[in-house]
Amino acid sequence: MILVTGGLGFIGSHTVRALLDLGEDCVVAQRRTRExxxxxxGERVAVEQADITDRDALLAIGRRHDITGIVHLAASYPWSPTPDTAVEATRHSLDGLLNIAQAAQEWGVRRLGxxxxxxxYFGVQNDGPLREDAPLPLNAPVSIPTFKKVGELLNGFLADATDIDIVNYRISGTWGPLGHADPFFAAPALIHAAARGTAPDLSHLVRPAFAEDGIDLNYVRDTGRALALLQLADKLNHRTYNVGSGRATTNAQLAEAIKKAAPDAQVGLPTGGDTPPMVLDIxxxxxxxxxxxxxxxxxAAGDYIAWLRAGNKI
Incomplete structure (x- = not known):
């Protein structure tokens, strides 16, 4: 049985779906209750309400279920902490990751992803697809990659010290059913507007969106399947894997795809944009x-619009 933390979230739900399709039973750990x-x-999914920073609650899951592997997708970083909470938020974040590693060790799991x-990869020379062995800068502009880099280093240390098979999954821009607006790329907002027949609101983006802007954009059903395959592979030859499409998708290409599913969609964006897209070597x-x-x-665009128009909740 595979434990997926954050298993009822965006990427987590699709990872669980893919694991089930591959014949695995799953238990999901969620901090908050949700349906x-x-x-x-109707699937064979056990749901446990547990905060990964609560070590006792987390370890108790292993007494109720025979956990053979863990896919750790629950957030483990402080998002924009205030100055007076930064230290405690950092401690909270690291506790969650260390608790997961302790659980993996105590349960004797086969693999912790x-x-x-x-x-x-922010700051890495971007002249082609980004490989996992590219030297990474020590700094990062925002908290998420900062803590992911710290986590990757800790995972390497713990893998060596404990002999746990710990694998890092560097996930690209992901979009699709159950997803929300993303501050770093326009795809979800464009799709939701097309499904509603309204003009897109892109005010949440960290920078203006242009037609030529591109990103390694991966549909969430593919992302979930890739994570499931990595979890279940008999042998992995590396400790770090890129999970993406391996190609750049521009907003102009996305708009063209959207209009094939929703011809009246208002998805035109101004020309411009000169930032080279980050593309993962997969x-x-x-x-x-x-x-x-x-x-x-x-x-992907057709599937996502159809899913939204069918009245599914995000």
Missing amino acids: LPALLA VASTIGV SRLQEDTGYQAEYDTER
Whole structure:
């Protein structure tokens, strides 16, 4: 049985779905109670309410279930802490990761996979697909890649010291059902507006969106399947894997795909934008798991719009 922390969240739900499709039973740990999303309703999923920073509550899950592997997707970083809470928020974040590692050790799990982010590559020379062995700068502009880098270093130390198979998953920009607006790329907002027949509101973005802006954009159903394949692979040859599409998708390409599913969509964006897109090299993922994406941009846009128009809740 695979424990997925954050398993009822955006990427977590799709990872659980993919694990079930591959024949695994799953237990999900969520800090807050919530109902199973529609894609998991009626399935063999055990739900445990537990905060990963509560070590006793987390370890108790292993007394109720035979946990053989862990996919750790629950947030483990402080998001924009205030000056007077920064130290405690940092301690809270690291406690969560260390508790997960302790659980993996005590339960004797086969593999612990930990979510990281494409953001760890901020500042790396971007002249082609980014490989996992690229030297990373020690600093980061925001808290998420900062803590993911710290986590990757800790995971390497713990893997060596404890002989636990700990693997980092550097996940690219992900979009699709159950997703919300993202501050770093426009795709979710464009899709939601197209499904509603309204003009998109892009005021939440950290910078203006242009038609030529691109990103390694991966549909969440593919992301979840990639994580499931990494978790279940008989042998992994590396400790860090990029999880993405391996290609850049521009806003202009996305708009074209959206208009095929929703011809009246208001998805035009101004021209401009000169930031080279970050694209992940996914050859490790493909070689060690046989992964191939099932959703190109057109199929993903059509699937997402249909899902929203069917009245599904995000």
